[in-house]
Amino acid sequence: MVHGEVRVVEAGPDRLDEIEQLWSSLKAHHLELDDPALAPIRAERQGWSGRRAGFERILGDGGFLFLAETGGSTAGYLVVEILDASGNWRIAGDRYANLESIAVRPAFRGRGVGAALMTRAYERLRDLGIVELVTQVVIGNDGARRFYEREGLRAWTVGYLGRVPPA
Numbered sequence: 001m002v003h004g005e006v007r008v009v010e011a012g013p014d015r016l017d018e019i020e021q022l023w024s025s026l027k028a029h030h031l032e033l034d035d036p037a038l039a040p041i042r043a044e045r046q047g048w049s050g051r052r053a054g055f056e057r058i059l060g061d062g063g064f065l066f067l068a069e070t071g072g073s074t075a076g077y078l079v080v081e082i083l084d085a086s087g088n089w090r091i092a093g094d095r096y097a098n099l100e101s102i103a104v105r106p107a108f109r110g111r112g113v114g115a116a117l118m119t120r121a122y123e124r125l126r127d128l129g130i131v132e133l134v135t136q137v138v139i140g141n142d143g144a145r146r147f148y149e150r151e152g153l154r155a156w157t158v159g160y161l162g163r164v165p166p167a
Contacts, residue, residue, distance in 0.1 A: 006070045006113055008120045013056045019077040020048050026103040033140040055079055066120050068113045076104035078117040091132055097125050099135035118151050
């Protein structure tokens with residue numbers, strides 16, 4: 001458990017570059033777990049500049065970024081996107097949240113940093129009147145699945161990805 005050594009703060013787009021290294025580590029982890037036939041697509045397309053732009057869009061559209069800080073460095077981060085639920089028959093309410101990205105430095109895993117980030121996200125979502133949160137997990141990322149299940153999330157849908165076959 002975190003014993004006062006980490007504090008969770010809200011941050012704006014001006015602090016996004018602080019999470020680049022953490023995001024890059026998360027991307028590398030996902031590529032290790034990914035289907036070898038599909039991983040090259042992700043490796044080529046997902047660079048930090050594009051991801052950063054996506055995070056800026058999320059923050060500009062009402063989403064939020066929380067940083068877990070300790071000793072002058074970032075121990076973890078969380079980005080949540082707020083989405084319109086009008087076209088989604090499975091979602092309660094007018095809006096819902098998508099946990100777009102969360103990562104914790106290896107040295108801080110298992111110490112409550114991820115849970116502290118989630119606690120702050122839940123507080124913000126309650127303030128916004130949002131009652132549902134979704135996220136996606138790469139197949140084989142059993143640690144992330146266990147984390148989300150401890151947080152009360154349950155498997156909901158299974159997505160498929162593949163290349164369009166040649167004619």
